[in-house]
Amino acid sequence: MQVFLQTLVGGLSLGAVYALVALGFALVYRTMGLVNFAHADVLMVGAYVASTFTMTEHLPFAAAAAAAIVVTALIGLVIERMLRPLEGKDFDLMLIGTIGFGIVLEALATLVWGATGRAVPSPVQTAPLHLLGASIPSYDLVVTAVALVAMVALSLFLERTRRGVAMQAVAMDYDAATAVGINVGRSNAIAFAIGAGLAALAGALVGPLLYVSPTMGGSIGIDGFAAAILGGFGSIPGAVVGGVVIGLISSFSAGHFHGYSDLVTFTVFAVLVMIRPTGLFGERTVVRA
Amino acid sequence: MIKHRTPAPTQALAYTVEDLCVRYGGVQAVRSVSLSVAPGEAVGIIGANGAGKTSTLRALMGLVPRAAGSIRLGERDLGKVAARDMVRHGIGYVPEGRHVFPGLPVEKNLLLGAYSRGWRTAGDGALGEVYEQFPVLHQMRSRPAGALSGGQQQMLAIGRALMARPTLVLLDEPSMGLSPKLVDEILDILLRLRASKLSLLLVEQNAELAFGATGRCLVMENGEVVMQGATAELRADPRVRRSYLGL
Amino acid sequence: MTSDLQPLQRRAAVLRRPDLRRLGRPAGYLVLAVLAWLLPYGLGGYDMHVLDTALVFAILAIGQGLVMGIAGQINLAQVAFMGVGAYTTAILTTQEHMAFWPAAVLAVAAAALMGLLIGLPALRVQSHYLGIVTLGLSLAFLNWVTNAPLAGSGSGLSGIPVPPLGGVDLTNDYLYYYVELLAFVAALAFGLFVVRTRLGRRMRAMRDDSLAAGSLGARIPVLRMTAFLLAGVYGGVAGVLYAGLIRFVAPETFSITEMFLLLAMVVIGGRQSLWGCVVGALALSAVQEELTDLSTYAQLGYGAVVVLMVVFAPTGLAGVPHRLRTALQRRAPGPESATVGPFRPYPPAEPRPDAGTLLQLDAITMRFKGLVALSEVSLQVRAGEIRGVVGPNGSGKTTLFNIISGLYRASAGTVALQGRQIGGMRPYRLAHLGLARTFQNLRLFRRLTVREHLLAALDRSPTRWAWRYVLWPVGVWRGERDLGRQADALLDRFGLAAFAGAIPYALPYGIQRRVELARAMAGSPQLLLLDEPAAGLNGTEKAQLVEIVKSIRDSGTTVVIIEHDMGLVMSLCEQVTVLAAGRVIAHGSPAQVAADPQVIEAYLGRAAADRAGQEQPVTTPSEEPS
Secondary structure, three states, rough: HHHHHHHHHHHHHHHHHHHHHHHHHHHHHHHHOOEEEEEEEHHHHHHHHHHHHHHHHOOOOOHHHHHHHHHHHHHHHHHHHHHHHHHOOOHHHHHHHHHHHHHHHHHHHHHOOOOOOOOOOOOOOOOOOEEEEEEEEEEHHHHHHHHHHHHHHHHHHHHHHHHHHHHHHHHHHHHHHOOOOOOOHHHHHHHHHHHHHHHHHHHHHHHOEEOOOOOHHHHHHHHHHHHHOOOOOOOOOHHHHHHHHHHHHHHHHHHHHHHHHHHHHHHHHHHHHHHHOOOOOOOOOOOOO | OOOOOOOOOOOOOEEEEEEEEEEEEEEEEEEEEEEOOOOEEEEEOOOOOOOOHHHHHHHOOOOOOOOOOEEEEOEOOOOOHHHHHHHHHHHEOOOOOOOOOOOOOOHHHHHHOOOOHHHHHHHHHHHHHHHHOOOHHOOOOEHHHHHHHHHHHHHHHHHHHHHHOOEEEEEEEOOOOOOOOHHHHHHHHHHHHHOOEEEEEEOOHHHHHHHOOEEEEEEEOEEEEEEEEEEHHHOOOOOHHHHHHHH | OHHHHHHHHHHHHHHHHOOOOHHHHHHHHHHHHHHHHHHHHHHHHHHHHHHHHHHHHHHHHHHHHHHHHHOOOOOHHHHHHHHHHHHHHHHHHHHHOHHHHHHHHHHHHHHHHHHHHHHHHHHHHOOOHHHHHHHHHHHHHHHOOOOOOOOOOOOOOOOOOOOOOOEEEOOOHHHHEEEEHHHHHHHHHHHHHHHHOOOHHHHHHHHHHHHHHOOOOOOOOHHHHHHHHHHHHHHHHHHOOOOOOOHHEOOHHOOOOHHHHHHHHHHHOOOOOOOHHHHHHHHHHHHHHHHHHHHHHHHHHHHHHHHHHHOOOOOOOHHHHHHHHHHHHHHOOOOOOOOOOOOOOOOOOOOOOOOOOEEEEEEEEEEEOOEEEEEEEEEEEEOOOEEEEEEOOHHHOOOOOOOOOOOOOOEEEEEEOOOOOOOOHHHHHHOOEEEOOOOOOOOOOOOOHHHHHHHHHOOOHHHHHHHHHHHHHOOOOOOHHHHHHHHHHHHHHHHOOOHHHHHHHOOOOHHHHHHHHHHOOOOOOOEEEEOOOOOOEEEEHHOOOOOOOHHHHHHEEEEEEEOOOOOHHHHHHEEEEEEEEOOEEEEEOHHHHOOHHHHHHHHHHHHHHHHHHHHOOOOOHHHOOO
């Protein structure tokens, strides 16, 4: 029971991080119809920037995370600007283009921070919470709370604000959005920047949980992506539930299968996608002839 | 949100287009089209598919690049105005095939129509008017626009354009894909718009609808205006009768 | 109109000119072969080793080109396939002490199996989903090889024996090169053979529009699995050659970074051209080697080049000659003009007086999430009839077609073709049973020429015949010549000969419609479903359409046509079925239907009804004086 509870909480906080990654994927997908394969590398850059500010500049964690969000939002703007000519034309090419950006970011990170990686100390020093015999690291709770706040803020933004609704409109129809006076390019750029910022937040949060290295994006990215797909691509509550599900699967499979947890997680994910390709929350799309 | 805000004209102005040309690659889709819409006038452009009607309208909106030509609204030159700013000059656009925002509720679709005027606050008065004109949209206000029938979507697209309180509305084939019964309803709507002193530029394949809704029409073929005149004259013209009315 | 057409006509004309490059081609191959043969004489020992490694990647890249560029499957597991090949060889030779070549055969088989397994998700998902699932599964493979004691627990497996080959010493990189060269030439030749014949054509059609390819008779799941199988085999061969060359395998060689490097090779070279993939692989291997001390900079460089390529040169290096040519042609004057030719009517079939019911629908109901699109629709179409289906938008006409052609499965009710139940059959099976259709919004293949459209449609062989490529390639080649002859005849009949080499999307809309009609008729169907064939056509084109459809019917094909143009329906159809809100509300001759008060109320509207009352009969485009 103790172990179960501990794994559960670990899985939930990891799931919260995956949910943030998935939200970034979902946001960019919903507004631009683009899956950003560089997302995971943006996360890695965010983790590096945040940890650099906390470790060498001794900035408070929140300030470091904010700095990371700003830096990656700028990266997001650059990616969007470069790929803009392809928007709405060739989906696969854009996908490959973002993979190219991922390669570039990884190389840049290696050049700036070296290939070895670093361990980041937890910013929260309070003693772990004890609940039903399980000891729960307080940082896990912080991660979950921050992620929750970010998700609520994002959905309020998308549903309630003029800019947010406009962003959704752009995703649905470029021309009509233009005709009502929306600056489509700017809207997409903002979506991309917010997506990148979410990845940076996830990176800043996950830094102290895992080990920060230029290649850390790989598996978090795929887990986050898996979460987005599982939740039905583009659905925000779906991304959250998907994140938690993937977090729990990887947490439990790490407990049971040790070294083979990736093997189990990714195989389970592949099987889930085959059983329900539109995810748990996705609309069943109808083929239109 | 502070934006450059050119004051939108509050009353209709003359809309003048001269020598408009559009090219796609090597193909010239629109050749030297000139037209004008007087304040409060309704002008139609008819022609078969591929005649360049839609290209003309899209070029007027700035949605496709213009190879040549000038556009003026009153004294103002609209030639350099970006598509997204046309609405700020009082030009509303109802795209071909309706193009509502399918996943958003009807009401948000309408409010987006007032996006250029600051969304909710500015849109509130207009929203009431649109609902009054299209009661069915009020009934459906929280349904996603994609769930509406074709005719309702067309009303939504027109209502959305009205939300910006335009002085001139460009309509691209509002009859498209609608049954004749619904086309009659669209005709009623267009006549009401005319009665409210809006200027209209209507592109239609359905000549019957264009003749019913406008006072003056241009006939396009292969990217050129081949004929124009009062609807009564055109309706009587044997060539038009044969080609466009199927008589 | 003629001046509008000029650039297209020019292009069409150029494509018809006897292709000089074709004569130069064998000579080019010969030069390349000699160069490849002589290459080692000019290289030092280390360069030789680099070249050997590059060739392994070239073979791998061909596999990636086939699955991604030709079949359109976003596969990010290609390096894992190579890993399976290499690791299987290593495990069987070092742990099981098997001899090299038997192990190699099993390794290729294992990689092929892995290709099928990792390709399984492609049956359900495509595009980015598929990309991420294959990437995840290759991570799963890496996870296994880094942990399993059988695979050396992450420190790799060394001591793979030298492949024995008579008395030839394959530890020598120079000699190993020739072994690799043979494998490479075989791999490339086979790949090109696939691409240029029916299997590859079907794959390209599937890549451009899987729905349309399916309704032409291609069995999409089998085709996708075949693509992954090919990718697996190419990966396996590359893996075996890698194991024999390096004689040591470790997880890092098959990492995601290497996968992205391979992707960069394929994209930079040009993913839709196997030659492009090869050039990309060789070039990037060379660059990678030059910058081996600066590998991070190399990574930065190729990442940046990939981004620039997708934005500015999406067809890669392979597309450069074509882009240059089109740029030059734009300036050159057109030598001759070409327009869509007249349609040559089909020879009429013997009239069959007692023709029975061809298509029978009984109480078809279709629900989408509570929304009832069709309710209890019944319909009989006699053989040899032209049947009109009309109704307001959203009345369920296209849904009905989608059910008949197998895209949807009806929620209830039965569909029978010639008395045979076809409800729920997949579109490819229906195509083989003699059903063809067109689509409301023209589903043509974006990167196939007009002639290739017809070739793809004429190909009626079952998709599983792909095995012939291995066991009886000569048969494939002969079949290809037959297809070519039939395609030329069809091009001629539909007046499309002048556009044989053109990409339909660059042609005027009316010609695109004609291409789609010719494509649908390629299989000489019993039943042809036309979904708004006149939409977007001008008066002359509509008149031609009426003539073509009548000839199609006279040749023995039954036609069901959805159309909004009432004049056209009146002039073509003997019987008209009217749908409204998912129900059949009337049925009969056009005149009967037009006078039916229910139809007038639901469909025609009052104004139109008044008009119809005054001015019958309705004039049709075919009677329009020209």
